[in-house]
Amino acid sequence: MSDDKISVFAAGVYRKLGEIPRGKVATYGVLARALGCGSPRAVGQALRANPHAPQVPCHRVVRIDGSLGGYQGEERGAAIQRKQQLLREEGVIFLKDGRVDLASSGFEFPG
């Protein structure tokens, strides 16, 4: 937190997030691949430092297995609860396990 600006990597992540349609969710792996990186952790780092909270749909990014993961830097349980609420309002389908239905709400980047 030294510069007001952000890295090019984060900017690319936020750009991809804007491509995710409402009611859908993308996975870290797919996002990382769309950015040209094979490490979903790098994407998570960019989202964690997300300077635009609700402006960027960072809550539309979940794990590969449908688990929510985290939100900003909150506790795991709190992050899941908040994300589930937001996604549920957007029309994302949730399974009884508390996971997202990637089979219907899973989004993937073209190309």
Added chain:
DNA sequence: AAAAAGATAGACG
């Protein structure tokens, strides 16, 4: 400059 952490994913036992 070097080391540690971080919202993952995949492989192994």
Added chain:
DNA sequence: CGTCTATCTTTTT
């Protein structure tokens, strides 16, 4: 089901 390793970027010492 639980544990370890691989991979990339950002942040801190």
